[in-house]
Structures are given as structure tokens and as C-alpha cells.
Amino acid sequence: MMKKIMNAPENYVTEMLEGIYTAHADMVAFTGDDLHCYVSKVKKAGKVGLATGGGSGHLPLFLGYVGEGMLDGCTIGDVFQSPSPEQMYNVTKEIDSGSGVLYIYGNYNGDIFNFDMAAEMADFEDGIEVKSVVAGDDVATEKPASPDEKNKRRGVAGIFFVYKCAGAAADAMLNLDEVKRVADKAAANVRTMGVALTPCIVPRVGKAGFTIEENQMEIGMGIHGETGFRRGPLEPADVIVDELLEKILADIPYVKGNEVAVLVNGLGATPLDEQYIVVRRVNARLKAAGISVHRYYVGEYATALEMAGFSISLLKLDEELKKYIDGPVNTPFFKQF
Structure with a gap:
């Protein structure tokens, strides 16, 4: 509906x-x-x-x-x-x-x-x-x-x-x-991965183009509903963040002492309360990895209508990019x- x-x-x-x-x-x-x-x-x-x-x-x-x-x-x-x-x-x-x-x-x-x-x-x-x-x-x-x-x-x-x-x-x-x-x-130097909890409805279509069961999530779904990396049971926030960060950090070389800018992005129907729970875990994991955060950006930056879920983006910084x-x-x- x-x-x-x-x-x-x-x-x-x-x-x-x-x-x-x-x-x-x-x-x-x-x-x-x-x-x-x-x-x-x-x-x-x-x-x-x-x-x-x-x-x-x-x-x-x-x-x-x-x-x-x-x-x-x-x-x-x-x-x-x-x-x-x-x-x-x-x-x-x-x-x-x-x-x-x-x-x-x-x-x-x-x-x-x-x-x-x-x-x-x-x-x-x-x-x-x-x-x-x-x-x-x-x-x-x-x-x-x-x-x-x-x-x-x-x-x-x-x-x-x-x-x-x-x-x-x-x-x-x-x-x-x-x-x-x-x-x-x-x-x-930027990498992103997200998770979706619900579909979205294109107004001219009038119904969801796909379904995600009530107790399910899809890791890696695209912002138009494209197929993700895997679908499975909804897990606690820390577990989801750990999986997303593991994929991001493995994709581009990071070493202790690197600096990043972090974007925690809501997909349209995720309360800021929940996004800040994500920030808490991101900060803990990056600190443990010896990666420092120059700036956080939190909120809705790239949505998918009323899709519930979020994405994490890391920008690996040097002095030039930090200035910009x-x-x-x-x-x-x-x-x-």
C-alpha cells in the first residue's frame, strides 16, 4: 500500500x-x-x-x-x-x-x-x-x-x-x-557500503518493487533497490557496522595513523537516534584499528525515498584532501x- x-x-x-x-x-x-x-x-x-x-x-x-x-x-x-x-x-x-x-x-x-x-x-x-x-x-x-x-x-x-x-x-x-x-x-579514496531494512515505493509505480521480510535485512543493497551482497536475519547495530566496516577497510589499504572523514548516511526512514548508535560503533572500531577521524558527517545525504537503512562512507585523507x-x-x- x-x-x-x-x-x-x-x-x-x-x-x-x-x-x-x-x-x-x-x-x-x-x-x-x-x-x-x-x-x-x-x-x-x-x-x-x-x-x-x-x-x-x-x-x-x-x-x-x-x-x-x-x-x-x-x-x-x-x-x-x-x-x-x-x-x-x-x-x-x-x-x-x-x-x-x-x-x-x-x-x-x-x-x-x-x-x-x-x-x-x-x-x-x-x-x-x-x-x-x-x-x-x-x-x-x-x-x-x-x-x-x-x-x-x-x-x-x-x-x-x-x-x-x-x-x-x-x-x-x-x-x-x-x-x-x-x-x-x-x-x-572513498568507499561506501550500506544496509537496507525496507523497500521503497516509486510514486508512478505505486507499490514496492521488491520485498524484505519483517525480520530480514539486505547488506549492500543499492539506492534504487539493486541486489545487495547478502540477505539475512536482522542483527544488532554493532554486528551490522562491523560487517560493513570490514568490507570497506579490506578494500583500500589502510595503516595505523591514517586519517579519514566519515559519512553515516540515512537512506530516508532511519531516525537520527539510530544513526548515532552507528557512529558510536564506527568510532570504536576505527580507534581500535589505529585510524583517526578528522570529521564526521551524520544525517540524510543520499536517500532512497522512504527506504529504511544506512550506509557508511570513508574518505581516506592526505593533507590536500583534508584542506578541501x-x-x-x-x-x-x-x-x-
Whole structure:
């Protein structure tokens, strides 16, 4: 049974966007006459433009990170659907200030195809130099066999760290190649794994696309309900955290003395109370491993509608990334001072 605060399902995304533009009219706007082309009102002459995009249903991902110190624009698709190349192209034109544009988006075929088309349009029609960084941080999916192999992993909540580092680098007026280098570095050093307790309901569908039994959980489920790593009985919070961290820490070389930024992300229906229970265990396990935490981020950063569950993301830091993680941000959905 679907119970949602909405009007007609087909108007779900446009009415959501109208509400955001109303509430945050001082910070964001849409370009042309398309609500799905979302841009920051704050312009910085000569700065590299940063754009992202993806399907709705993940707030505050993707559009929530458009603003000072992070992204300049975002194209928004229907729920769990990629926006069009034309929408991406329109955002690219709007945010370019002569220094080129960097696309940062998740590793999904529709997004890759449409962003590549938009980049070609921007180059051909307007001579805008566009480069791309594709984030794939989900350790529940297949690990590339070598550094040269194309990443097959899903992009999930860890893309937040890529936005954060790239945004600070662009704000420092680095050129396009350098901003891309920083974004690539962040993407190469972030790992995420999550757990789902319940399904979610796409408004146009009206029913859950899959089921998770009352006493079950799925480790590694994707943010669109993609198959996870394993399904089994619901376990205590500490046991779940231990399994997620074990997979993350085994995936990238860590040694005693390493520093990380940690994101504990709610998937849409997990109370903050429970997320902080997760933080408690994460802190204990990292401390035991000799890994220090530079910053914690806790809350809803990349959701899946009303899915219950959470994910943990670790960004392995060096002095450069630490500087960019600490940079100030002011967006409607995320602020750091």
C-alpha cells in the first residue's frame, strides 16, 4: 500500500522542485523555462563550473549540494531516472564562466550516456571544455581487477565527498585540470557500503518493487533497490557496522595513523537516534584499528525515498584532501563554516 504526501504521482517531481525554488529563492533558480535545470544564484567569475545530475528520490542528492563552495548546477530527472542530455547541456551553458566545466556523477549507464552527449553538445555548439569524473564507491559491487580497468561499481553516498573536495578546489580558483585531479583523487579514496531494512515505493509505480521480510535485512543493497551482497536475519547495530566496516577497510589499504572523514548516511526512514548508535560503533572500531577521524558527517545525504537503512562512507585523507574537506560551504541543504 502506498501512503505518500503528494498530489498526482506524475506531478511528484515538478511540485517538489516548485517547493524548493519557493523556499530557497535567494540561493537557487532554474535556467530557461525548465524546472529540472537547477543552478546556483551565486556566480564567481573565472571559476571552473561544477555540474552533477541524476534521478529524483535521493534528496539531498543531487541538487542539495548546489551552492557556494560546492556545485554550480544540477540536472534532475524523474524518480530514479536520468535527466536528458539537453537539460544537462542547458545547465552547462548557464554555469560556464570561461574556465570550463567539470561533470561529477554516479556510475550508472543512463547518466554516463547522457552526460557524454551533453559534453559533446557543449563543445560543438559553444566551445565549452567539459571534463568528467564518474564516482563509483560501492564496495558491495565488483572491484576493478586493475587500476586501468573501468570502474564497474555503483556511485552511492560517497559522491558527497567528491563534490566537497572538487567544490573547494574550484572555489580556490584552480584550473579545470587541477579541479579534475582533486575530484579523481577523492573518488579513488572513498568507499561506501550500506544496509537496507525496507523497500521503497516509486510514486508512478505505486507499490514496492521488491520485498524484505519483517525480520530480514539486505547488506549492500543499492539506492534504487539493486541486489545487495547478502540477505539475512536482522542483527544488532554493532554486528551490522562491523560487517560493513570490514568490507570497506579490506578494500583500500589502510595503516595505523591514517586519517579519514566519515559519512553515516540515512537512506530516508532511519531516525537520527539510530544513526548515532552507528557512529558510536564506527568510532570504536576505527580507534581500535589505529585510524583517526578528522570529521564526521551524520544525517540524510543520499536517500532512497522512504527506504529504511544506512550506509557508511570513508574518505581516506592526505593533507590536500583534508584542506578541501574543511572548506566552507553554503547551500540550501548543507552548510559548513
